[in-house]
Amino acid sequence: MVSTELYRLSACEIRDLLRSNTITVEEYAKSLLSRVSARDNTVKAWVYLSPEYVLEQARALDKTLKDNRGPLFGIAIGIKDIMNTKDMPTEYGSPIYKGNNPTFDSAAVGILRAAGALIFGKTTTTEFAAVQKGTKTANPHNPAHTPGGSSSGSAAAVADFQVTLSVGTQTAGSIVRPASFNGIYGMKPTWNSISPEGEKTFSIHNDTFGFFARTVKDLELFADIFSLQDDEMPRSVDLKESVFAVLNPTDILGEGSKAALGSAAQLLRDSGARVEMIDLPDIFAKIIDMHTEILAHDGRIAFYKEYRLAPEKLNSQLIEYVTNKHQLSRKNYVMYLEESSSLRPQMDRLLSGYTALIAPSTLDAAPQGLEYTGNPVCNSLWTALHVPVINIPGFQSSDMPVGVSLIAPRYHDRQLLKVCEKVGEVFTRNGGWTSKV
Amino acid sequence: MVSTELYRLSACEIRDLLRSNTITVEEYAKSLLSRVSARDNTVKAWVYLSPEYVLEQARALDKTLKDNRGPLFGIAIGIKDIMNTKDMPTEYGSPIYKGNNPTFDSAAVGILRAAGALIFGKTTTTEFAAVQKGTKTANPHNPAHTPGGSSSGSAAAVADFQVTLSVGTQTAGSIVRPASFNGIYGMKPTWNSISPEGEKTFSIHNDTFGFFARTVKDLELFADIFSLQDDEMPRSVDLKESVFAVLNPTDILGEGSKAALGSAAQLLRDSGARVEMIDLPDIFAKIIDMHTEILAHDGRIAFYKEYRLAPEKLNSQLIEYVTNKHQLSRKNYVMYLEESSSLRPQMDRLLSGYTALIAPSTLDAAPQGLEYTGNPVCNSLWTALHVPVINIPGFQSSDMPVGVSLIAPRYHDRQLLKVCEKVGEVFTRNGGWTSKV
Numbered sequence: 001m002v003s004t005e006l007y008r009l010s011a012c013e014i015r016d017l018l019r020s021n022t023i024t025v026e027e028y029a030k031s032l033l034s035r036v037s038a039r040d041n042t043v044k045a046w047v048y049l050s051p052e053y054v055l056e057q058a059r060a061l062d063k064t065l066k067d068n069r070g071p072l073f074g075i076a077i078g079i080k081d082i083m084n085t086k087d088m089p090t091e092y093g094s095p096i097y098k099g100n101n102p103t104f105d106s107a108a109v110g111i112l113r114a115a116g117a118l119i120f121g122k123t124t125t126t127e128f129a130a131v132q133k134g135t136k137t138a139n140p141h142n143p144a145h146t147p148g149g150s151s152s153g154s155a156a157a158v159a160d161f162q163v164t165l166s167v168g169t170q171t172a173g174s175i176v177r178p179a180s181f182n183g184i185y186g187m188k189p190t191w192n193s194i195s196p197e198g199e200k201t202f203s204i205h206n207d208t209f210g211f212f213a214r215t216v217k218d219l220e221l222f223a224d225i226f227s228l229q230d231d232e233m234p235r236s237v238d239l240k241e242s243v244f245a246v247l248n249p250t251d252i253l254g255e256g257s258k259a260a261l262g263s264a265a266q267l268l269r270d271s272g273a274r275v276e277m278i279d280l281p282d283i284f285a286k287i288i289d290m291h292t293e294i295l296a297h298d299g300r301i302a303f304y305k306e307y308r309l310a311p312e313k314l315n316s317q318l319i320e321y322v323t324n325k326h327q328l329s330r331k332n333y334v335m336y337l338e339e340s341s342s343l344r345p346q347m348d349r350l351l352s353g354y355t356a357l358i359a360p361s362t363l364d365a366a367p368q369g370l371e372y373t374g375n376p377v378c379n380s381l382w383t384a385l386h387v388p389v390i391n392i393p394g395f396q397s398s399d400m401p402v403g404v405s406l407i408a409p410r411y412h413d414r415q416l417l418k419v420c421e422k423v424g425e426v427f428t429r430n431g432g433w434t435s436k437v
Numbered sequence: 438m439v440s441t442e443l444y445r446l447s448a449c450e451i452r453d454l455l456r457s458n459t460i461t462v463e464e465y466a467k468s469l470l471s472r473v474s475a476r477d478n479t480v481k482a483w484v485y486l487s488p489e490y491v492l493e494q495a496r497a498l499d500k501t502l503k504d505n506r507g508p509l510f511g512i513a514i515g516i517k518d519i520m521n522t523k524d525m526p527t528e529y530g531s532p533i534y535k536g537n538n539p540t541f542d543s544a545a546v547g548i549l550r551a552a553g554a555l556i557f558g559k560t561t562t563t564e565f566a567a568v569q570k571g572t573k574t575a576n577p578h579n580p581a582h583t584p585g586g587s588s589s590g591s592a593a594a595v596a597d598f599q600v601t602l603s604v605g606t607q608t609a610g611s612i613v614r615p616a617s618f619n620g621i622y623g624m625k626p627t628w629n630s631i632s633p634e635g636e637k638t639f640s641i642h643n644d645t646f647g648f649f650a651r652t653v654k655d656l657e658l659f660a661d662i663f664s665l666q667d668d669e670m671p672r673s674v675d676l677k678e679s680v681f682a683v684l685n686p687t688d689i690l691g692e693g694s695k696a697a698l699g700s701a702a703q704l705l706r707d708s709g710a711r712v713e714m715i716d717l718p719d720i721f722a723k724i725i726d727m728h729t730e731i732l733a734h735d736g737r738i739a740f741y742k743e744y745r746l747a748p749e750k751l752n753s754q755l756i757e758y759v760t761n762k763h764q765l766s767r768k769n770y771v772m773y774l775e776e777s778s779s780l781r782p783q784m785d786r787l788l789s790g791y792t793a794l795i796a797p798s799t800l801d802a803a804p805q806g807l808e809y810t811g812n813p814v815c816n817s818l819w820t821a822l823h824v825p826v827i828n829i830p831g832f833q834s835s836d837m838p839v840g841v842s843l844i845a846p847r848y849h850d851r852q853l854l855k856v857c858e859k860v861g862e863v864f865t866r867n868g869g870w871t872s873k874v
Contacts, residue, residue, distance in 0.1 A: 100541060101540060102539060102540060102541055103538060103539060103540045104537060104539055107638075107739075107741070107742040108742075110742045110745070110746065111741065111742050111745050114742075114745040114746050115745070192641055192735070192738055193738065194738065195638060195738050195739055195741065195742065196638075196641075197637070197638045197739070197742075200634070201544075201632060201633075201634045204629055204633075204641065226741075227741055229761075230767070231766045231767045231768055298629070301629055301630065301631065301632050302544075302632055302634070304544070304548065304632060304663075304664055305544040305545075305547045305548050305551075305632065305634075308547075308548050308551045308552070309547065309551050324666075329668045330667070330668050330847070330848035331668055331848075333848075334781065334782065334785070334847055334848065335782070337778065337781075338778050338779060338781065338782050341774065341775050341778035341779070342775060342778070342779060344771065344774075344775060345771065345772070345775050348771070410767070410771055411767035411768075411770075411771065
């Protein structure tokens with residue numbers, strides 16, 4: 001039964017094989033490491049990965065008594081290097097933190113480890129997950145293209161089957177964008193439903209912890225581990241009784257994303273769902289600009305320490321935040337905070353009229369070049385509104401993947417996952433994208 | 438010139454003596470350590486303090502070249518043990534973190550260290566700065582009384598002259614309350630004007646970093662180091678041209694706080710200021726209850742990791758948060774978030790009509806016993822509204838200190854300090870409290 005391609009399986013599949021003692025954690029880890037070894041020269045998703053330490057952890061896990069095995073027992077997880085890990089360096093994509101060893105876990109990493117996960121390695125991130133200058137990581141589907149960012153390595157490693165699951169953060173579009181570019185699922189839960197403690201802060205109002213997987217069942221595994229809970233038990237979803245809102249494509253979208261939205265709407269109709277093509281009310285248009293300015297204010301606070309310690313090693317954009325180069329006023333900042341806050345319940349109300357809303361995840365498929373991780377403009381709105389978003393893969397443009405975003409009101413994360421089970425199945429089966437890696 | 442009582446001087450005084458080479462950091466540190474040695478059995482403000490390491494740091498600082506000496510060169514600072522320090526244990530007042538050694542500094546500690554501060558030791562905190570169960574620390578003015586909390590040790594150590602400055606955090610009333618109980622200045626700046634990164638999180642919406650000192654000039658030193666900046670340059674303050682709002686005492690206040698408010702109003706009038714006794718509009722009344730429920734929701738997220746790791750070592754109140762014992766709904770939570778947000782600009786507007794507002798800092802002087810750190814009800818409103826607050830000492834009740842709160846609109850921290858210079862001088866000179874420690 002032991003396959004040389006264990007690395008291709010989902011977390012739920014691996015979990016079942018481990019539970020039934022069909023495989024050991026060590027065998028599974030070796031399979032992943034063989035994949036890394038074959039592909040790392042091309043994808044370069046890791047900023048820290050010690051095969052010896054992975055195997056050491058795997059063997060230690062194999063020795064765990066049956067009763068002490070957590071719900072994520074043995075499942076390998078890539079950790080965005082913006083999160084503190086007690087046993088691996090944490091460098092936040094910044095030369096200031098070269099060789100930094102926090103010796104204790106971020107809240108989320110601690111929760112994963114307590115659940116029995118195999119903390120596999122640290123994945124690349126743009127500098128402090130705050131800039132759009134790319135990392136060394138390439139898109140596994142075509143290494144001439146960016147994997148997106150800032151959660152570059154986490155998305156690429158999962159897409160490339162080098163690790164089964166990974167975690168990341170989104171402050172503008174840093175989970176949904178790389179998920180779309182890499183053709184995998186990426187979930188940004190409701191803001192502040194998982195503690196960001198022990199992660200580098202950029203915008204306290206927007207930083208959101210989230211995760212990547214290749215199946216919806218695996219996203220649900222994450223949701224269990226992190227205790228995501230809606231007010232009400234999620235209901236099962238029948239597409240025939242569902243009503244979706246799909247955003248009308250706008251001029252800023254490229255052909256790939258326009259086509260993906262169109263296909264998404266058509267596939268849902270074909271599945272018996274009702275689909276309303278809608279435009280967002282104008283009141284939501286300005287939140288993207290407000291979000292940009294809020295980030296600048298929050299960055300002024302967040303990077304002040306680094307500015308004091310080593311300004312010469314800090315990205316110029318972050319220095320501009322700290323020194324308030326553009327003379328932004330606190331008066332506007334507090335006004336924007338209040339306005340963003342007042343728009344959130346309005347978006348919740350709009351979304352609650354639908355089974356879910358479908359929006360573009362990115363302007364188009366991943367652009368060429370590794371210098372620029374791509375525009376987060378399709379994501380900032382949802383980040384600022386704190387609503388849960390899942391990128392559903394399944395579409396394509398010029399041989400590269402394109403996803404669409406599935407969106408629900410705040411704290412309807414579990415219900416959104418239920419919807420995603422059904423919708424994801426339709427899109428990934430019929431959308432036209434097949435991973436060749 | 439070297440006095441055996443260097444420990445009694447303010448940070449600005451010590452700074453001048455250090456700059457003029459009148460004293461060395463080592464001499465100053467030895468003076469503080471002698472005070473600690475004489476008083477620690479009574480006050481018990483420290484959870485970690487190594488005299489050897491203090492002297493080692495002091496000697497290293499003394500060797501720093503003149504040009505490399507930062508603006509806080511050699512000034513000793515006590516660090517609330519909720520903040521990570523790279524060279525000292527950080528236990529967050531929790532048995533779960535016994536012996537925890539983060540090996541890197543919180544943002545604020547890093548900024549202080551980069552400014553040349555002498556990181557003196559770690560001060561006691563209630564469990565995760567989240568509960569009102571007291572620590573071992575006693576009130577220096579009468580050890581049968583609580584020093585307040587959660588920043589218990591930071592406030593007591595500064596009041597007792599064991600350290601010159603200290604830092605703390607406030608989520609409900611954890612800076613202003615202990616400052617009032619200990620008869621010192623305590624400042625809670627505008628929320629998110631100083632990064633809380635590397636501090637244990639309780640409520641992401643409310644946790645506020647702040648500081649303690651015995652003079653307003655020393656508070657201003659902190660404001661400089663942390664780069665607090667208003668939109669406009671602060672204006673000089675003339676009490677004769679000032680208009681203060683003073684809250685009418687309510688039935689919940691004890692005699693000490695009632696008298697302090699009354700004296701405060703009278704002293705300001707005597708100084709030529711106009712004083713309006715006001716009641717807060719009813720719209721602000723409900724924010725205290727909303728704040729309590731927001732804390733419960735935020736605590737559900739913040740302590741989930743500790744609940745997974747070691748529930749048996751977690752305070753029962755925090756377990757109730759995590760398990761949502763009171764079945765609080767996310768629906769109410771997001772409603773309260775929006776309502777709190779909409780009340781903030783309304784309070785800013787109200788406050789901007791006055792030179793400053795004066796409110797009670799505590800229900801009364803510090804209650805007897807070390808079990809309970811006292812009620813934060815006088816502070817939650819201001820914390821939730823994110824406005825800057827300074828406790829001004831100077832009043833007394835039954836031989837114990839009582840302070841009052843000075844409050845301004847958000848991001849008017851520097852202006853508030855200007856006001857505090859004048860008002861503090863009047864209150865501390867004529868209010869009737871003199872420290873006997």
